Structure formats: structure tokens, C-alpha cells
Amino acid sequence: MPKLHVRVQRQRPDTQARYDHFDVEVPDDANVIDVIEACWRQDQNLMYRHACHHASCGTCAVRVDGKEVLPCIVPLAACKPGDMTIEPLRNFPVVGDLVVDVSAFFQRQAAAGMVITRDAEETIDGHPFEPSELLQPDGKLERRHYNRFENCVECGICLSACPTLSATDGFFGPAGLAAVHRAWEKTTDETERAALLDLADREGGVWQCHGAFECSEACPQDFDPAGAIMDLRRALIRRKVGALFGR
Amino acid sequence: MPAPHVVIVGAGSTGSACAHDLALRGLRVTVVERGEFSNATTGRNHCLLHSGGRYAVTDQESAIECIDENLILRKIMPDALELNDGLFVALTEEDLAFKIKFIAGCAACHIPYRELTPAQALAREPLLNPKLLAAVQVPDGVFEPWRFSMAFLASARSNGAVCRSYTEVVELVRHNGSVTGVKVLDRVTGKTETIGCDLVVNAAGPWAGEVAGFGGIEVPVQPTAGIMVTVGRRMNNMVVNRLDKPSDGDIVVPQRTTSIIGTTSWTVTDPDAIDIPPQHIQKMLEKGIELLPEIATVTTRGVGAAARPLIKRARQDERDVSRTFECFDHARDGGVEGFVSISGGKTTTARGMAEKLGDLVTRKLGLSVECRTRNTPLLSYRLFYQ
Amino acid sequence: MSLHSTNRARPRKPLQWIDVRNRRTGMWAFALNRVTGLGLVVYLFLHFVMLSQLFVGRAAWDSFVALARSPLVLAFDVVLFAGLIIHGLNGFRVALNGFGLGVRQQKAIFYGLMAVGAVLLAASTVLIFTI
Ligand SMILES: Cc1cc2nc3c(=O)[nH]c(=O)nc-3n(C[C@H](O)[C@H](O)[C@H](O)COP(=O)(O)OP(=O)(O)OC[C@H]3O[C@@H](n4cnc5c(N)ncnc54)[C@H](O)[C@@H]3O)c2cc1C
Ligand code: HEM
Numbered sequence: 001m002p003k004l005h006v007r008v009q010r011q012r013p014d015t016q017a018r019y020d021h022f023d024v025e026v027p028d029d030a031n032v033i034d035v036i037e038a039c040w041r042q043d044q045n046l047m048y049r050h051a052c053h054h055a056s057c058g059t060c061a062v063r064v065d066g067k068e069v070l071p072c073i074v075p076l077a078a079c080k081p082g083d084m085t086i087e088p089l090r091n092f093p094v095v096g097d098l099v100v101d102v103s104a105f106f107q108r109q110a111a112a113g114m115v116i117t118r119d120a121e122e123t124i125d126g127h128p129f130e131p132s133e134l135l136q137p138d139g140k141l142e143r144r145h146y147n148r149f150e151n152c153v154e155c156g157i158c159l160s161a162c163p164t165l166s167a168t169d170g171f172f173g174p175a176g177l178a179a180v181h182r183a184w185e186k187t188t189d190e191t192e193r194a195a196l197l198d199l200a201d202r203e204g205g206v207w208q209c210h211g212a213f214e215c216s217e218a219c220p221q222d223f224d225p226a227g228a229i230m231d232l233r234r235a236l237i238r239r240k241v242g243a244l245f246g247r
Numbered sequence: 248m249p250a251p252h253v254v255i256v257g258a259g260s261t262g263s264a265c266a267h268d269l270a271l272r273g274l275r276v277t278v279v280e281r282g283e284f285s286n287a288t289t290g291r292n293h294c295l296l297h298s299g300g301r302y303a304v305t306d307q308e309s310a311i312e313c314i315d316e317n318l319i320l321r322k323i324m325p326d327a328l329e330l331n332d333g334l335f336v337a338l339t340e341e342d343l344a345f346k347i348k349f350i351a352g353c354a355a356c357h358i359p360y361r362e363l364t365p366a367q368a369l370a371r372e373p374l375l376n377p378k379l380l381a382a383v384q385v386p387d388g389v390f391e392p393w394r395f396s397m398a399f400l401a402s403a404r405s406n407g408a409v410c411r412s413y414t415e416v417v418e419l420v421r422h423n424g425s426v427t428g429v430k431v432l433d434r435v436t437g438k439t440e441t442i443g444c445d446l447v448v449n450a451a452g453p454w455a456g457e458v459a460g461f462g463g464i465e466v467p468v469q470p471t472a473g474i475m476v477t478v479g480r481r482m483n484n485m486v487v488n489r490l491d492k493p494s495d496g497d498i499v500v501p502q503r504t505t506s507i508i509g510t511t512s513w514t515v516t517d518p519d520a521i522d523i524p525p526q527h528i529q530k531m532l533e534k535g536i537e538l539l540p541e542i543a544t545v546t547t548r549g550v551g552a553a554a555r556p557l558i559k560r561a562r563q564d565e566r567d568v569s570r571t572f573e574c575f576d577h578a579r580d581g582g583v584e585g586f587v588s589i590s591g592g593k594t595t596t597a598r599g600m601a602e603k604l605g606d607l608v609t610r611k612l613g614l615s616v617e618c619r620t621r622n623t624p625l626l627s628y629r630l631f632y633q
Numbered sequence: 634m635s636l637h638s639t640n641r642a643r644p645r646k647p648l649q650w651i652d653v654r655n656r657r658t659g660m661w662a663f664a665l666n667r668v669t670g671l672g673l674v675v676y677l678f679l680h681f682v683m684l685s686q687l688f689v690g691r692a693a694w695d696s697f698v699a700l701a702r703s704p705l706v707l708a709f710d711v712v713l714f715a716g717l718i719i720h721g722l723n724g725f726r727v728a729l730n731g732f733g734l735g736v737r738q739q740k741a742i743f744y745g746l747m748a749v750g751a752v753l754l755a756a757s758t759v760l761i762f763t764i
Contacts, residue, residue, distance in 0.1 A: 029528075029550070047413055051285050051289075051290025051393040052291060052391075052393060053290075053549050053551030054477035054507060055548065055549065057392070059283055065655075066654055072551075090649065095413075096413065099283070099413070102632065103632040106629045106631070107632055107633060110630060110632075110633065116327060117326055117328070117329060124373055124374055124483060132371055134330070134332050135332050135361065135386045137321055137359075138359070146484045146485075147329055147331065149503045150503075151503060161656070163650045163664070166649040166650045166652075210663050210666075211659070211727050212662065213657070213658075213739055213740075214656055214659055217659065221503075221504065233732065234733025237733070
């Protein structure tokens, strides 16, 4: 059982941030979430978010030694031994300790309108799809593609990593713009597509990105929000140039 | 006269669905949850939207509840589910013998099913153990537990419910033999306050016994833990079950980019201190490899454990304890008024459980309002934050 | 729903946008670009101050030119050139990416352009001190 000295940022909305120190012992194969839980067992006033423990709900995101991670899937073996500093995400208002206020974030996600499931692009062994025969509620068979939850778990890590957001709250943010991109890719309805591009084109939209690509670097799910932003820019430029020539 | 006020303790799938049910019936609802919403059993469960197939032989009451709710959830939260069906796979001659009972069970519980040859099964699920002898397809699905609960809470909130996380019940307020409110500790402000109400619903899952105990009331909940092992790659399109009586490590649930192997079952005393026995992890991997041999080649991504809030009954093996839920009215047999506990069940059946609870609560409060959750589409979980 | 929300992450730590600890190439590129951009603005201002010496008269201008030839000021010119080269070349990459071009290759483009920049800077240093 490795012993660990943990510094955890403690804060309430009306107080200055400080660090509390915990000495914990966790199993060899523990993940960082188990370390946080061990601290909580010592002090139940410690506020942190968690639910699924397998990188699907996206609630637990924090900064470990300065880097944004989902602690539920980071093994201790991947961290430096002996001690660890745990802090809340940046660029979010702090509710308490490691808990940040995600309301503004989810309001933007809702505005972006991405549906969280999609058709699977390829089979498990990497082949292109043949629609499968799946059961309908009435027991009849229907040929359709398997569906998948989107890879983005809406954990907020990309917002914390984004240098633009550390300078302004006005920016829609990588996850939100990636969601706009996804929604735009998925729909074939031309008015809806135009409205989504308008959303991306507004102040605070894709043009406010400074292209540091930190969002895509930090994403625990390989979602590439920066790529999505640049893709939207290209679509917007095409539309604007097209408009110049009366198209 | 203002509508009666109900406080719900605990916002797992059960408490969240109850909040939606009661708010939709026009009651004033306050939900208090000591941590993040859905952080406990619900958040960490196996994510299987049961078709009922798993219980079609051993517990048909549960099986029927599951298929009924499965079909309702497809209508009311369609965009938050992965609906790829499930396969029950026979690997041995005993499994094959079980298939006859299984199919009879599905038919008895109106669970749609389809028999597949090994070749058909492998075409759908290329990483299955190629030695399989037969497979049966049923309408299993996958949910994402946190979003599942948040969809119910978002809908409850749009109907006026107040939902407070990081707010822990520390005492039940009693007056002349009935419960008249709860005393809560707000972890953000550090202050305690009393919330008065007409009725308290105890939906604290494996902590239901502890919460009832705050008012000197007894609830026979037996926390029974189970583990889930998540691997570093998605191995299956559909849910893959072993075609056999429910046992350890017999389901691999795919979700997003991962597959989750589960589960085991052992009794714990404190649901806050579940220490995972390392041999359980090993067992999950071994069992998972029997179904999907390629699991041997991938890394483990995470291990989690949660405790089922099962109802304690004398002299039974843990796995035989009924999975269906119970709603206790503590006023029965001259007990305490104003306090109702709801426990057991599954996330899949949360809406149905809430319907029963809503019927009981409205009856107790002298109201007659119908449950409408069956046909009311839920809001997106994101709208909780609106 | 507007893009702006009332919910703000205050108080902010000033200069967080320049904090490159634990960050990768893209953040370094962005921070460098911003610092050099601001540096160039400051220089532009100084440059105007200098040019305004022309209005003062020939003597003032001559003494300025003499100063400009001192090794210290020449060294400053190298820093200026470094800033201009880094900012200009990186700005070229940002503009490309902004058009949706070379997005997946952004790191390689950055390193490539910086290599070109290093060569340019070496050449210009030699020129500055020899002419
Ligand atoms: C290992 C495992 C796998 C499972 N897999 C599946 C599956 O695949 N599909 C399925 O449908 N079901 C599954 N289940 C069953 C399902 O998860 C549970 O039945 C369900 O989540 C119970 O929900 P709940 O709301 O009753 O309990 P919980 O989710 O535990 O909610 C109780 C809540 O009460 C809160 N609380 C406790 N004390 C207090 C207090 N004093 N004040 C305020 N709040 C308090 C807790 O924080 C908690 O959030 C599984 C269960 C387990 C254990
Ligand atoms: C050599 C040609 C130049 C090119 C190609 C160029 C390109 C760019 C680009 C693309 C940006 C946006 C960067 C981003 O989005 O983060 C930028 C920003 C900026 N540039 Fe330039 N630039 C050039 C010269 C200059 C000069 C001469 C000055 C000073 C007088 C200057 C000052 C600035 C400033 C202050 C910024 C804002 C920095 C920021 O917001 O991070 N640039 N430049």
C-alpha cells in the first residue's frame, strides 16, 4: 500500500483558496480518484465530484500536479510517487474545494444542441459498417447502425486548459464549439446548418480561438475540439467567400 | 392552499425519478443529496438497461418490470441511451441446456428475443469467443447513469422542484410521533438548517437504514457490494451476457469507448468503505476473457464498486434476494407518520418505482392525482443547469 | 440563448494566459506570439519617438544615429528581429490554421517555421554586426 502526501486546494465561494495536507494509504493499483476518496474519508467536508469511475460521466475532472485529468482513469503508477497536489479546474467558478460550477458550461452545451448519441462509424474490429438487424420495441427487426454515446463526456477539461478562456469568459469554449461542429456535421437540414454556423460566427465564437490547441492536447477522450473549431472556420470562410461572389 | 411539500433524501436514480414523479403530480418537492447528484450506487453501476433477460428464468417478477420500463424509457429518454440490444451467449453444454429455459422465460415475460447461430452472432460481435455454441438476442440497452438521473432531475426542476447537492441530512425532525422535516448540513456554507415538510421520502439507497436511524426508525436494507472492471478499449457492440443463471462476471456492458465487466456480490456493513478484494478484479477479467478473449490484450482502465440497496430477508443467499423494490410506509402497524422509504430495485426500473411511491405518497396526503411519467418525455440532462 | 453567460469565473489570476507550466507546444506558441506581439507594439512606439527626433533637428538626429550604432543597441536590434521573426512566422501559421489549413500538422509547422526563423535570425545577426 503506497503512502502518499496529498495537498488539496480548499475553498468556498467567499474564502481565499488554501491548501490542506492529507497523508493517505491506498492500494497499489489505485487510481487518483481513490486518493481523493481517501482524503474525503478523513474530512467529509471535502467537496469533490464523481459518479461513474470509468470516464463516462465526466464529473470528476480536476487538476493533478497542475494538469487537467479525469482522476478515475489515472493510475497512481502514472503519477510522481510520494506526493501530489490536487486543485479544481481553472476558468470555472468554484463552488467548494474541488467542485466547480458547471451551469454556464452546460447552458452553452445545451445551446450548441448536440445530441449525445450518434451512429457508430465502424464496427468493433475496425471495419466499415453493414447495418445490423436490431430488435424494435415490438419485437420486429430493423436494419440500422449501432449507436454510440458521443466520445465527449463534457468534463470541462478543455475549458480549463484553454488560454483564451483564462483571459475572458466571453468565449464559447472548445467543448461548446466542438458540440456545434458535431451538430452541424450531423444534420442535413440546411436552415439548421446555417443557424449553427451563425452561432459559431458570433462574437465569442470560433474567431476568438487563438489556436493554442491545448484543448485537444488535454482531452481525455481524444475528441479534438481544436480541429472542430478550425473546421468550422473553414466552413465559415467558404460561406463568406461564396457570398462575395453572390452564392 | 399551497401544494403539500415533500423532501426527498438522496438523489440516485430512485430519488431523482421520485422527484420527477411527485413534481409532475403538482407537489412541492425538495431533493437533498449529500454529494454530487447520482454519485453513489447509481453513478457507479453497470449501466445496463435491462431487457429482463437476465432474470427471465430466476426472477420473472423482476424480468417483467425490466422489460416494461425498458420500453417506456426508450420513449421518454431516447437520446440518452445506446440501444444496441444484448446477446446471451452459450459457451458450454450446460449453457446450451439453459437456453431452453431461457427462451421459455423470455416468452413468459413478453421479452422479444431471437435465436442466432454462432456464425450470425460472430458477424454481429466479431470479438466473441469463437467457440460459442449458440446465442440469443434480446433488447438490452445501455444508459449513462449520471445523465440518466440528471434527466429526471432536470424535468423535476422544470416543474418547480428544488434540488440541492452537497446537502446532507443529519437528523429527522419529529413531532408527536410523526416526521415533520429534516435537519440538513450544507457543505458549502457549513451551516445546518431545518427544512419543514409534510412528508419525507427516504431514497438514500444503501444508506436508507442510516437515514431512517436518524429518526429512530428501522429499515431492513442490506448493502450488497459489487465491482465493475472497465477495460481500455470497447470490445463489443452489444451487451454480452453469459447464457446461464446470474453469476459473477457474466456481463460485459459496452459503453462509449470502453467495455465494463461485472459484477460480483458480497455483503458490506458500511457503504462508504467498500474495500475491493483484489481477487474479485482478477475474477472479472477471467470471466470476461471467457466471453471476449481479446480482453486479455487490453489494459484495465478503472475499477469501481457500489453497494446495492437490497432489502434484507432472512436465510437467503445474497444473489437470491429479490431485485424488485419495496416502498415502506412507516405509519403501518402504528409506526411513524410522515416518513416513507423506497429501496431496492434497479436504475432501469426507477420510473416504475417512483410511480408506486407517488401513488403511496399522494394517497397518504389525501390527493388523487394520476401518475403521468409514463408518457411524458424527459428533458435533456443539460437543462438541469438552465 | 446568447453566447454570454452571467456566471463568471472570478476572481481570475492575472496573467494566467501566459502560464506555460504543464502545457504543450501550442500554448508556448501562443504565449510567445502574444509576448512578441506586445513587444513589437512597444518597439513601434519607441520607433516613433526616435523618428520624431527628425523634427528636432539635424544635430539631434546625428547623435541618435551614433547611439544606434553602439553594440548595446545593436544587440537590442537582434532581440527585436528575433521577436519579429518569431511573431511573423508563427502568425503565418496561426493565419493558416485560421483558414482551416494544416490544422492536424500545426505542431510540425510550428517547429518547421521556428527552424526557418533560427536560420533567418542567425543571418540577420551577422548582417547587423557587420554592416
Ligand atoms: C454493482 C452494481 C451494478 C448494478 N448494475 C445495474 C445495472 O446495470 N442496471 C440497473 O438498472 N441497475 C443496476 N444496479 C442497481 C442500481 O444501481 C441500484 O438499484 C440503484 O442505483 C439504486 O439507486 P438509489 O437511488 O436507490 O441509491 P443511490 O444511487 O445509492 O442513491 C442514494 C443517494 O442518497 C445519498 N445519501 C445518503 N445518505 C444521505 C444523507 N444523509 N443525506 C442526503 N443524501 C444522502 C447518497 O449520496 C446517494 O446519492 C447495480 C447495482 C450495483 C451495486
Ligand atoms: C510580420 C508580420 C506579422 C504577422 C504575420 C502577424 C500575425 C499576427 C497574428 C496571426 C496574430 C493573431 C494571433 C492569435 O490569434 O493569437 C497577431 C497578433 C498580434 N500581433 Fe502580429 N503579425 C505581424 C506583425 C506584427 C507587428 C509588426 C506588430 C507590432 C507592431 C504586431 C503586434 C501584434 C499584437 C499586439 C498581437 C496580439 C497578440 C495576442 O492577442 O496574443 N504584429 N499577429
